[in-house]
Amino acid sequence: MSAQPIHPHAEPDRVPRNAEGIAAALEGERRMEFYRELLAAAPEDAEGVLRRWWCEAMLDTDPSGGRFTEAALNGTLPTKSVAAAIARRQAAGLPVE
Template structure:
């Protein structure tokens, strides 16, 4: 079994570029202002990288075409879930460490 890309993007051209412009362009509403506030306070290096990584993940969620459906299912309690033990078991079966 191989990993499948979800909702567009490739490793060379992700749906949301890992840049300040890419992230800010993908964020919804007031989240963009929150991103810039954290970005302006971060020091260059690991702290800035952490802000960019965290907000890139949020931007990816904001641009997910299934975002509203998934959120509604989560709120309704109908979103399929799994345990961490099940995730680890699947990884072991695929030979992941």
Template sequence: MSHLARTRRLLDHAEPPPARSALDAGMVSAQPVHGHHDGRQPIPRTQDGVAEAVPPVQRMEFYREMGEADDTTIGGVLKRWWLRAELYRDPEGDRIHAVVQAGTSASAVLRRPGAQ
């Protein structure tokens, strides 16, 4: 039996390949499955997403800090500005900012009533 005939015979009796997962098929997204408590989608945690979300008067400061950051600090800069952007668009943002500036911990302020 030739090599080609043996290969065909093996393939004819081989198990079918396992089903492709969504990850294998390239259909997985890094986007969160859920949004905010009020139904809005969170701001993307990317430089472009944050830049678009911060008020225009803050945008140049954001870009300046990102530009000055090195590989050990850039993640912290992005996270800090992302949190600011989320706070800016929160209807209670001014109140939250004032309470945190007065010394209350941010986690205590941001806890929603009824949340665990």
């Protein structure tokens, strides 16, 4: 038996999960920072560097990103309490450790 995602992705990732794709999604100084960090990483740490920067690149290329940033800065971003999040997970039968 294998684990399958609850909500499978219908579209491919906006940013390919490799150094070339990540670098292409980043701009200017952020791209250079990514390359510096990747080149300075020990081989066993390179995967973690790629994973972190892929997340950064996905956020940078999110079409809704500007709207969320603006709402957060204006104080209008919807939030929920930790208690509400825990209750939702419990109702769904998910762990809350």
